[in-house]
Amino acid sequence: MTEARAAILGRLRERLGRPAAPPERLRAMRAEVDGRLADPPVHPLPARGRVAGEATVALFLRMAAEAKAETARIASAAELPEQVAPLVRENRGNEGLLATADPLLDGLPWEEAGIALRHGRADEGTRASIAVAAAGIAETGSLLLVATPESPMSVHLLADLHVVLLPVSRLFGTMEEALAALRREVPGLPSAAMFVTGPSRTADIEQQMQLGAHGPKQLRIYVSEGE
Amino acid sequence: MEITSNAFRERSARALKDADLQDALKNLKRGFQEKRTHAVARLPEFSDLQDRAVAIKDHTLGLLDFYLERFESKVEANGVRVHRCGTNEEARETILSICKDVGARTVVKAKSMITEEIAINDFLNANGVEPVETDLGEYIIQLRKEPPSHIIAPAIHLKRGQIADTFRQRHADFSPDRSLDAPRELVDEARQIMRRRFLSADVGISGANLLVAETGSVVLLSNEGNIDLARTLPRVHIVIASIEKIVPTLLDASVILRLLSRSATGQEAATYTSFVSGPRRPGEVDGPEAFHVLLLDNGRSALLKSEFEDMLRCIRCGACLNHCPVYGVTGGHAYGAVYTGPMGAVLTPLLEGRERAVPLPNASTFCGRCEEVCPMRIPLVSLLRRLREGQARAGSPPLLARLSLGLWAFCARRPALYHGLARLGVAFARRGRRRGFLRVWPRAGGWGGRFPAPEGTTFQAAFRGQRKRRP
Ligand code: SF4
Numbered sequence: 001m002t003e004a005r006a007a008i009l010g011r012l013r014e015r016l017g018r019p020a021a022p023p024e025r026l027r028a029m030r031a032e033v034d035g036r037l038a039d040p041p042v043h044p045l046p047a048r049g050r051v052a053g054e055a056t057v058a059l060f061l062r063m064a065a066e067a068k069a070e071t072a073r074i075a076s077a078a079e080l081p082e083q084v085a086p087l088v089r090e091n092r093g094n095e096g097l098l099a100t101a102d103p104l105l106d107g108l109p110w111e112e113a114g115i116a117l118r119h120g121r122a123d124e125g126t127r128a129s130i131a132v133a134a135a136g137i138a139e140t141g142s143l144l145l146v147a148t149p150e151s152p153m154s155v156h157l158l159a160d161l162h163v164v165l166l167p168v169s170r171l172f173g174t175m176e177e178a179l180a181a182l183r184r185e186v187p188g189l190p191s192a193a194m195f196v197t198g199p200s201r202t203a204d205i206e207q208q209m210q211l212g213a214h215g216p217k218q219l220r221i222y223v224s225e226g227e
Numbered sequence: 228m229e230i231t232s233n234a235f236r237e238r239s240a241r242a243l244k245d246a247d248l249q250d251a252l253k254n255l256k257r258g259f260q261e262k263r264t265h266a267v268a269r270l271p272e273f274s275d276l277q278d279r280a281v282a283i284k285d286h287t288l289g290l291l292d293f294y295l296e297r298f299e300s301k302v303e304a305n306g307v308r309v310h311r312c313g314t315n316e317e318a319r320e321t322i323l324s325i326c327k328d329v330g331a332r333t334v335v336k337a338k339s340m341i342t343e344e345i346a347i348n349d350f351l352n353a354n355g356v357e358p359v360e361t362d363l364g365e366y367i368i369q370l371r372k373e374p375p376s377h378i379i380a381p382a383i384h385l386k387r388g389q390i391a392d393t394f395r396q397r398h399a400d401f402s403p404d405r406s407l408d409a410p411r412e413l414v415d416e417a418r419q420i421m422r423r424r425f426l427s428a429d430v431g432i433s434g435a436n437l438l439v440a441e442t443g444s445v446v447l448l449s450n451e452g453n454i455d456l457a458r459t460l461p462r463v464h465i466v467i468a469s470i471e472k473i474v475p476t477l478l479d480a481s482v483i484l485r486l487l488s489r490s491a492t493g494q495e496a497a498t499y500t501s502f503v504s505g506p507r508r509p510g511e512v513d514g515p516e517a518f519h520v521l522l523l524d525n526g527r528s529a530l531l532k533s534e535f536e537d538m539l540r541c542i543r544c545g546a547c548l549n550h551c552p553v554y555g556v557t558g559g560h561a562y563g564a565v566y567t568g569p570m571g572a573v574l575t576p577l578l579e580g581r582e583r584a585v586p587l588p589n590a591s592t593f594c595g596r597c598e599e600v601c602p603m604r605i606p607l608v609s610l611l612r613r614l615r616e617g618q619a620r621a622g623s624p625p626l627l628a629r630l631s632l633g634l635w636a637f638c639a640r641r642p643a644l645y646h647g648l649a650r651l652g653v654a655f656a657r658r659g660r661r662r663g664f665l666r667v668w669p670r671a672g673g674w675g676g677r678f679p680a681p682e683g684t685t686f687q688a689a690f691r692g693q694r695k696r697r698p
Contacts, residue, residue: 005311008470008524012292015531033293033475037441040476043279046272046485063495121513124426140496149510153459157452158422176481179502188305189442191508192459195500200452203492204364204382205390205410206251207258213363213414214421215452215499 049139049174056138056171057223063141067198068211069219076226077104077165080130081113083222084163088115088128097163098122098129101150104165105132122158129159135178136171136223140197143221144178147192156196162216164196166223228346228374231563232575232584238561239590248558251384258380259549262493263600269495276485281604283479284540288531294440294473295522301443305505307518315345318523322347322432322465325519326356329463331429337447337454338362339434340378340543341467341523343565344578347432358432359424361453363417370397376559378566379491379545384558387413421453431457431515435468436542437483438520441476444504445520448487448497455499464506464515469523471539477502483542486602490544526578534613538573540603547597547607553590562587569597569607576614581621588614 013019018026051059061071074083088097096116099105110117122129131151135144143164147153156162172178175195182193200215211217231238242248267273287294299309312318326334334351336342336358348358348369360369364382368375370393375381382390391407394416407413433454437446445466447454458464474480488494507514530536548554548568559567564575564584572587588611597607 007313008311008522008528009292009295011313011524011528012295012470012531015528016289016292017532018292029290030293033290033297036475037297040441040478043478043482044272044275046270046276048270067495067498124422142496142500147507147511147514149508149512152511152513153455154513157456157459174481175484176478179477179481189444189502189504191503191505191511191514192455193502193504194455195496197494197496197498197500199498200450201498202363202414202451203258204362204367204380205413206387207254207380207383208410210410210414212418213451213453214361214418214425214456 045174045176046139049137051138051173056173057168059173060136060138060141060171061223063138064198064221065141067141068201069141069198069221071221071223073223073225075224077167077222077224078108079224080105080163080165080222081108081110081115084130085113085115087161087163087220095125095127098126098155098159100131100152100155102132104167105130121152122154124158126155126158128161128163129155130163130165131155133164133166133170133221134193135181136166136221137173137175137178137195138171139174140195142175142195142197144182145194145196146182146186146190148190153192153194156194157215159216160212161218161220162199163220163222166221168223168225171223228343228565230575230579230583232579232587234563235561235586235590238563239557242557242561247386247389248384249556251386252555252558254383255549255555258383259492259545263490263546263549264493266489266493266495270485270489273486273489276482277602277604279482280486280602281540283474283482284603287474287479288471288536288539291470291473291531294475295470298438298440298443298473299522301440302438302445302505302520303443305443305518307443307505307520310519310521312521312523313525315523315525318345318467318521318525319347319350321521322467323351323354323356325463325465326351326430327354329429329517331356331463333357333359333424333428334430334432335359335361335424335428335457335461336365337431337433337449337457338365338381339432339467340375340565341434341469342432343375344525345467345523359421359428361421361424361457362449362451363414363453366417366421367393370394374560374565376567377545377548378543378568378570384560425453425456425460428457428461430463430465431461432465432467433457435466435472436487437480438468438473439475439477439480439502440473442502442504444477444502446480446484447501447503448484448499450492450494450498452499455501458501458503458515459513462515463517463519465519465521466503467521467523469525469527471527487542487544490542490546490600490602530577535573535577535610537605538570538577538610540605541570541574542603543570544602546600546602550596550600552592552594552596557590562590569611570605573607573610573614581614581617585618588612588618 064071098118101119133143134146145156199211199219200213201211202213203209310321351358360366367382376384435445436448488497506518547570551568554568566574576584
């Protein structure tokens, strides 16, 4: 494969006229590339996403609902077990709730609400799952979910019912701001960072939208006031 | 797939007589055109973002050798194996050897045009590895042994009854008496089957929408969630992407993402947009243990600094297909190629060889709607014209004249099609009426780019109206 490697680069350089270029010109180009990567130019953000305070929450709720997510506001995460219990019980049988390991979820009275909380990755039997978003994006009503040892990606993908807690403090106007915040925490990005906008869907049959193609059929987002 | 573009005329003639196909193609308007128009209108900055996106791509293409090196070193630092492949054969061999190394028996695939381009499915099958398409549309056409007919909606040529018949024939485990009348029932059946496939596959293969040099990330978009499942569950993941997918930074990627979903499906954002930066890390309990990125050239480098370089900006959104009057009546299979519609009419001759796709540069009314909706401002009409000029220079004018005249005659002999196209022309022209002139009228160069907007309707419609009013 090393031959093919060199060949492609060689072809590119040939087409771009590098062999004839003077060395200082090549150095300047390399500097331009490295400069742009080290200090990326900032593009203007759409006006819609430039919101603050309560307007951010309102926009998020509106856009998430438009993307067919269900939304609710709660005062704190402590309300979750009571809120989520009927959903898990009514629709999904009794095999419990698969959760990402998160301090915001761990100490809550799940058992009192009749829910067996489990951790780990999802499997074929997973019907309901709960996670905490790393961020929310008001512009599009999206959630940012990130792979960590505590938060396996399959938790967000295999359940029929996916519940996500989004603390208001993690809500941003745009994807750019959410990514910047993530990079401050995880330099170089995690192995996977996924923006989720509504439940899974397909329009492959006669262009009619159906929810729950391969991923969750129902996405329920709780926006909480406190952390 | 085998390229059969030279049979465009015969195939399109057949397509016009295919009632199911004509019915299915009506969904283009409802499904794509109206939604795109609405989504673009809601983002006042759309046109500014287009300018930015074009500048980003042009900048990157001009320095692609440097950006390629930067992307590779980043992605390798993330623990990814990089393979550069010059040709389709090299890409196929590389994928097969990765599969063989891990003893893979099944591979789950996320929809990717580039895997169609390298025709990986037949190759894997022939070598004892079973590829399973997981995107619902791709899965349906894989069962039917058909090529995709649209770059983002591969099964758009089918009606639900045809899909139900296919499922009945191919899903032997299910009760023969089950109902499959509703799209919901079809989706649920496929979902059930695919679950097991995702969980048991050894390798996942996906394409890439963008590659980010700054972070060494692969950007993947899907609505179904199948791409993320195919990436998360199997122990090995392979990404295959062509070299022009590279953009410098995450901020650059964000600009293009704002254009892509809106242009493709009229969504504000795809349901899943993932930035993937390597295999699972210590402590993580899912995600692939091994991660490979194949970077494919297959003719791209030859387009750099050529009169066709603009085509390398294409982000495969499908808007030009959705708005093309020719595609709208012939569907994708008539093109006999992986890439269809206006972008396919340009790309197929460039990537597969001019002589293998002679009719495609002429499979156009030159109405210009494709250019108008292209988020990356690719001058598709000019590119098609250049290809035709190339054909003329290569010395086949009689054939050429026959073909382009042929297309007109072909339309003229089919009143429904001819009127449809003529009405479209009028609709386009009418939009200029408010201003009293059209700023862009195809081939109105001599009018200083402005052309008085025509009044009224098509001749035929006016004629019919006249007749009706007579006693
Ligand atoms: S040519 Fe333009 S409109 Fe067509 S698929 Fe490519 S980017 Fe989209």
